[in-house]
Amino acid sequence: MADKDFKLKNKLTISGLTNSSGVLLSENHTVDSHTNLATQYGGTGTTVSPASGEFLYSSSGTSYAPTSVSSIVPLWSASEISSNITLTKNVNYFVNTSSSRTLTLPSTPSVGDEIHIFDQTGSAATNNIVVNSNSNKINGSVQNLEIDTAYAAVVLIYTGSGYGWRVG
Numbered sequence: 001m002a003d004k005d006f007k008l009k010n011k012l013t014i015s016g017l018t019n020s021s022g023v024l025l026s027e028n029h030t031v032d033s034h035t036n037l038a039t040q041y042g043g044t045g046t047t048v049s050p051a052s053g054e055f056l057y058s059s060s061g062t063s064y065a066p067t068s069v070s071s072i073v074p075l076w077s078a079s080e081i082s083s084n085i086t087l088t089k090n091v092n093y094f095v096n097t098s099s100s101r102t103l104t105l106p107s108t109p110s111v112g113d114e115i116h117i118f119d120q121t122g123s124a125a126t127n128n129i130v131v132n133s134n135s136n137k138i139n140g141s142v143q144n145l146e147i148d149t150a151y152a153a154v155v156l157i158y159t160g161s162g163y164g165w166r167v168g
Protein backbone atom coordinates (compact mmCIF):
# COMPACT_ATOMS: atom_id res chain seq x y z
CA MET A 1 0.00 0.00 0.00
CA ALA A 2 2.86 2.34 -0.74
CA ASP A 3 1.95 5.86 -1.80
CA LYS A 4 -1.53 5.64 -0.31
CA ASP A 5 -2.99 8.21 2.05
CA PHE A 6 -4.54 7.46 5.41
CA LYS A 7 -6.75 9.58 7.64
CA LEU A 8 -6.62 9.68 11.41
CA LYS A 9 -9.83 9.46 13.38
CA ASN A 10 -8.62 11.67 16.22
CA LYS A 11 -6.82 15.00 16.08
CA LEU A 12 -3.16 15.19 15.06
CA THR A 13 -1.10 18.36 15.41
CA ILE A 14 1.66 18.95 12.88
CA SER A 15 4.38 21.45 13.78
CA GLY A 16 6.66 23.32 11.39
CA LEU A 17 4.48 23.10 8.25
CA THR A 18 2.88 25.90 6.31
CA ASN A 19 -0.13 25.95 4.02
CA SER A 20 2.00 25.87 0.91
CA SER A 21 0.71 24.86 -2.52
CA GLY A 22 -2.47 23.43 -1.04
CA VAL A 23 -0.68 20.56 0.67
CA LEU A 24 -2.25 21.25 4.08
CA LEU A 25 -5.76 22.68 3.93
CA SER A 26 -6.24 23.58 7.57
CA GLU A 27 -5.34 26.40 9.87
CA ASN A 28 -2.86 26.29 12.76
CA HIS A 29 -1.38 23.08 11.34
CA THR A 30 -4.11 20.96 12.96
CA VAL A 31 -5.48 17.92 11.18
CA ASP A 32 -8.74 16.51 12.57
CA SER A 33 -11.62 14.36 11.36
CA HIS A 34 -12.99 17.21 9.24
CA THR A 35 -9.79 18.37 7.56
CA ASN A 36 -9.19 17.73 3.88
CA LEU A 37 -5.68 16.81 2.83
CA ALA A 38 -4.50 16.93 -0.75
CA THR A 39 -3.30 13.59 -2.06
CA GLN A 40 -0.23 12.76 -4.06
CA TYR A 41 -2.47 12.02 -7.05
CA GLY A 42 -4.31 15.34 -7.05
CA GLY A 43 -7.41 14.41 -5.08
CA THR A 44 -8.86 16.52 -2.30
CA GLY A 45 -9.24 13.91 0.40
CA THR A 46 -12.49 13.45 2.28
CA THR A 47 -14.35 14.50 5.38
CA VAL A 48 -15.83 11.03 6.03
CA SER A 49 -14.76 9.71 9.42
CA PRO A 50 -13.93 6.01 9.65
CA ALA A 51 -15.57 3.87 12.34
CA SER A 52 -13.61 2.06 15.01
CA GLY A 53 -11.24 -0.47 13.42
CA GLU A 54 -11.38 1.25 10.01
CA PHE A 55 -9.20 3.69 8.13
CA LEU A 56 -9.71 5.72 4.97
CA TYR A 57 -8.18 4.05 1.94
CA SER A 58 -7.95 5.02 -1.71
CA SER A 59 -6.79 2.78 -4.51
CA SER A 60 -7.20 5.65 -7.00
CA GLY A 61 -5.81 8.53 -4.92
CA THR A 62 -8.92 10.64 -5.50
CA SER A 63 -11.77 8.78 -3.84
CA TYR A 64 -11.62 7.58 -0.23
CA ALA A 65 -13.83 5.20 1.68
CA PRO A 66 -13.77 3.76 5.20
CA THR A 67 -12.11 0.36 4.90
CA SER A 68 -11.06 -2.45 7.21
CA VAL A 69 -7.77 -4.29 6.84
CA SER A 70 -9.59 -7.57 6.16
CA SER A 71 -11.28 -6.10 3.07
CA ILE A 72 -7.87 -5.36 1.51
CA VAL A 73 -5.73 -8.17 2.91
CA PRO A 74 -7.37 -11.59 3.16
CA LEU A 75 -7.29 -12.98 6.66
CA TRP A 76 -6.18 -16.59 6.89
CA SER A 77 -7.25 -19.13 9.44
CA ALA A 78 -5.94 -22.58 10.31
CA SER A 79 -8.01 -25.74 10.64
CA GLU A 80 -6.95 -29.21 11.77
CA ILE A 81 -8.85 -31.85 9.78
CA SER A 82 -9.57 -35.44 10.83
CA SER A 83 -12.63 -36.13 8.64
CA ASN A 84 -13.91 -35.60 5.10
CA ILE A 85 -14.98 -31.96 4.59
CA THR A 86 -15.77 -29.26 2.03
CA LEU A 87 -13.00 -26.66 1.88
CA THR A 88 -13.34 -22.88 2.02
CA LYS A 89 -11.01 -20.17 0.73
CA ASN A 90 -8.21 -18.56 2.76
CA VAL A 91 -7.72 -21.47 5.14
CA ASN A 92 -4.59 -23.48 5.96
CA TYR A 93 -5.79 -27.07 6.34
CA PHE A 94 -3.64 -29.37 8.47
CA VAL A 95 -4.84 -32.87 7.60
CA ASN A 96 -4.52 -35.79 10.00
CA THR A 97 -3.65 -38.68 7.67
CA SER A 98 -4.13 -41.52 10.18
CA SER A 99 -6.84 -42.45 7.62
CA SER A 100 -7.42 -41.47 4.00
CA ARG A 101 -9.30 -38.17 3.64
CA THR A 102 -11.45 -36.63 0.91
CA LEU A 103 -11.49 -32.84 0.84
CA THR A 104 -14.00 -31.25 -1.55
CA LEU A 105 -13.25 -27.93 -3.23
CA PRO A 106 -15.85 -25.13 -3.08
CA SER A 107 -18.60 -25.46 -5.71
CA THR A 108 -18.56 -21.77 -6.78
CA PRO A 109 -15.01 -20.45 -6.46
CA SER A 110 -13.97 -16.92 -7.44
CA VAL A 111 -10.79 -15.91 -9.23
CA GLY A 112 -8.03 -15.52 -6.65
CA ASP A 113 -9.49 -17.91 -4.07
CA GLU A 114 -6.66 -19.78 -2.40
CA ILE A 115 -6.48 -22.94 -0.28
CA HIS A 116 -3.45 -24.51 1.43
CA ILE A 117 -3.35 -28.21 2.38
CA PHE A 118 -0.68 -29.82 4.58
CA ASP A 119 -0.16 -33.46 5.53
CA GLN A 120 0.11 -32.81 9.27
CA THR A 121 0.90 -36.34 10.43
CA GLY A 122 3.12 -37.51 7.56
CA SER A 123 1.10 -40.53 6.42
CA ALA A 124 -0.24 -39.29 3.07
CA ALA A 125 1.97 -41.79 1.23
CA THR A 126 -0.10 -44.58 2.83
CA ASN A 127 -3.37 -42.78 3.59
CA ASN A 128 -3.86 -40.45 0.63
CA ILE A 129 -5.58 -37.08 0.68
CA VAL A 130 -8.01 -36.84 -2.23
CA VAL A 131 -9.02 -33.33 -3.25
CA ASN A 132 -12.40 -33.66 -4.99
CA SER A 133 -12.77 -31.07 -7.79
CA ASN A 134 -16.52 -30.62 -7.17
CA SER A 135 -17.01 -30.58 -10.98
CA ASN A 136 -14.48 -27.75 -11.46
CA LYS A 137 -11.16 -28.04 -13.26
CA ILE A 138 -7.87 -28.72 -11.54
CA ASN A 139 -4.86 -27.83 -13.73
CA GLY A 140 -7.06 -27.54 -16.82
CA SER A 141 -9.24 -30.69 -16.54
CA VAL A 142 -12.12 -31.87 -14.43
CA GLN A 143 -10.25 -34.33 -12.24
CA ASN A 144 -9.52 -35.03 -8.61
CA LEU A 145 -6.12 -34.34 -7.08
CA GLU A 146 -4.42 -37.08 -5.08
CA ILE A 147 -1.85 -36.06 -2.47
CA ASP A 148 0.30 -39.13 -1.83
CA THR A 149 3.59 -37.78 -0.45
CA ALA A 150 4.36 -37.78 3.27
CA TYR A 151 4.31 -34.27 4.78
CA ALA A 152 3.24 -32.76 1.43
CA ALA A 153 2.20 -29.13 1.23
CA VAL A 154 -0.11 -28.08 -1.63
CA VAL A 155 -1.37 -24.64 -2.64
CA LEU A 156 -4.47 -24.34 -4.84
CA ILE A 157 -5.35 -20.99 -6.47
CA TYR A 158 -8.49 -20.56 -8.56
CA THR A 159 -7.62 -18.92 -11.89
CA GLY A 160 -11.06 -18.96 -13.55
CA SER A 161 -13.26 -21.47 -15.33
CA GLY A 162 -10.82 -21.97 -18.24
CA TYR A 163 -8.03 -23.59 -16.20
CA GLY A 164 -9.70 -23.91 -12.82
CA TRP A 165 -7.61 -24.55 -9.72
CA ARG A 166 -3.86 -24.19 -10.27
CA VAL A 167 -1.80 -26.52 -8.09
CA GLY A 168 1.49 -25.14 -6.85
